[in-house]
Amino acid sequence: MPTSEVVDICRDLIRIDTSNYGGEPGPGERAAAEHVAGLLDEVGISAVLHEPVPGRTSLVAHWGEDTGRPALLIHGHLDVVPAAAQDWQVDPFAGEIRDCPHGGLSLWGRGAVDMKDFDAMLLSVVRARQRAGRPPARRVVLAFTADEEAGGHLGAQRLVEDLPGEFDGVTEGIGEVGGFSTTIRGRRLYLIEAAxxxxxxxxxxxxxxxxxxxxxxxxxxxxxxxxxxxxxxxxxxxxxxxxxxxxxxxxxxxxxxxxxxxxxxxxxxxxxxxxxxxxxxxxxxxxxxxxxxxxxxxxxxxxxxxxxxxxxxxxxxxxxxxxxxxxxxxxxxxxxxxxxxKPWETPYDGAIVDAMTSALLAEDPEAAVAPYLMSAGTDAKHFTKLGIKTFGYAPLRLPADLDFTGLFHGVDERVPLDALEFGARVLDRFLDRV
Incomplete structure (x- = not known):
């Protein structure tokens, strides 16, 4: 079946087994980093690979020109938690597209929502804008990290400690576990992680x-x-x-x-x-x-x-x-x-909040948008050490009856194809507004 680039990229990333067992490097973190670097290189963006221990590979790239404004960080991790194949309806690393019980087609596999979906949205939008000659409204630092699922100590933490110069001029950032919809009494509410x-x-x-x-x-x-x-x-x-x-x-x-x-x-x-x-x-x-x-x-x-x-x-x-x-x-x-x-909490105000909100509402005008506090942790904990004001913003419009939060680290992890495409459109709008 014909698919969009965001779906293709997400499927290819799922097929690279980047399981993080918390000890020795997993089987595919370096392979995934090299794959992402190749996708960026194809559109003229060079990346720096950083590998503090063999196999734990992260990368940083710079996109766009200095416009006199502070730079923006967009980050995503490439590792996933392990999956026991015998518990799944599908091979968790096959990247199958099949019907979802909640209607429509979904991409199934480990990392579909945590967080190769956002990695794919970001990469597809960057590549499309590069081809079309549409740079972002401000310079963007792209970071794709290893080891997030074990606390990020050999991923984002080492980027911050070893390569702080790569983040000079960055004041704000977005990453995972925010921008997804929930439904309350028939109305969608999009949750942006602000803490x-x-x-x-x-x-x-x-x-x-x-x-x-x-x-x-x-x-x-x-x-x-x-x-x-x-x-x-x-x-x-x-x-x-x-x-x-x-x-x-x-x-x-x-x-x-x-x-x-x-x-x-x-x-x-x-x-x-x-x-x-x-x-x-x-x-x-x-x-x-x-x-x-x-x-x-x-x-x-x-x-x-x-x-x-x-x-x-x-x-x-x-x-x-x-x-x-x-x-x-x-x-x-x-x-x-x-x-x-340490925990963190970012004031929910300013131009970046306006940009996130307006980009979502442009695609879903009848919805509402609000901040929330994340119960678990992301790589944002490390990037806030550099004084970066961070948010979770990986936009997805989801079926009302989908137990989305239950898919994180869960069995039969999957993401609706139309949600991936929605997220790419929202992220594209956001980059014009921010």
Whole structure:
């Protein structure tokens, strides 16, 4: 079947297995970076490859001329989380186009929504504008990164640390997980990411006195750790509304004909349907125990026990999070960080917000647009270290009954073809306005 370039590019990227297992470099991050560099080179844009360790390859390119205005960063990652093929209806790296249960054709495969869809939108628009002699309204720095799915430490973080000069003059940026539509009472609402929670991946360790399992032992490392994990898992963090979420809830309240208050925040979030699973996590801090390890034999009390906890904390409330966590752990529990990344929140105003909003509404005039706080993390955390004002803006117009947020890292990940084409049109309009 004939397909547009944005679909072709996305399908080709999906077919490059860039699974990131969190340790050794995956099978295809360098191949994907070289592929992207080739697509840019075809239209006269040269890229710099950066590989801090073999196989973990990112690239940076500069597009357009200096116009006297600050430059814009547009970034996307090329790695994906692994996929167990036996769980899928299709080969997750075949890039199949087939019918979607929600109507129309979709492109299926790992990375279809996280985030080779946006990579493809960006590349197709850049290539089309280059061929047509339509440079962006301001100079654009393009960054395609490795290792985002493991925290970006060998991807965006190393770009920022090793090649900061590539981002000189950049004041604003856009990336993933924003600009997608949800449907509330029959009306589409596009969510632009304007904030991210901080990420604290923590290892808890307790130590005690080793001994025989048949004897009394009041210094049991496993018991001490289990009690701490139980307290953390059971803790109910209170609703705390950041400025971004106050704006979002006000927009939702307007759609449903009420007023937003802290007391009805959770009921307003329920209006998002399945997406409430993700958006609801932005009303409060979240701590989820995820791993436990201790001992080597049933009748031996071990000296040490460990647990891992995935903590996500709200911007502006870091001290509250860590002080409460220390109390929940109690005495005799050491906390170390596997990864500790700060949250960020960007004021939702200015010309770039106007450009994002108007580009969306030009394609979908009856819709509404509002900011939201992202519950997980993206490479934006690293680029904000350079003082870049960042947003998540990967526009997609989606079916009302599609559980889009459930597709992130999920089975049978897919993106509607018309959503890809919609996103490319919106991004093209945005580049004229920004």
């Amino acid at each position: 991210e929670k901080g990420m604290a991946w923590m290892r808890l360790t307790t130590r005690g006195t080793a001994g025989h399992g048949s004897m009394i032992n009041h210094d049991n490392a496993v018991a001490r750790l289990a009690a701490a994990v139980a307290r953390i898992g059971a803790h109910q963090w209170p609703v705390t509304l950041t400025p971004t979420m106050q704006t979002l809830l006000a927009a939702v309240a307007d759609l449903v004909g009420t007023e937003a208050t802290p007391e009805n925040a959770e009921s307003l979030i329920e209006e998002f349907g399945p997406a409430a699973r993700m958006i609801g996590a932005t009303l409060r801090h979240v701590t989820n125990p995820t791993m436990l390890a201790a001992g080597y034999k049933v009748n031996v009390i071990p000296t040490e026990a460990t647990a891992h906890v995935d903590g996500r904390f709200l911007p502006g409330y870091e001290d509250d999070f860590f002080e409460t966590l220390a109390k929940l752990c109690g005495e005799g529990v050491d906390i170390d960080f596997v990864s500790n990344q």
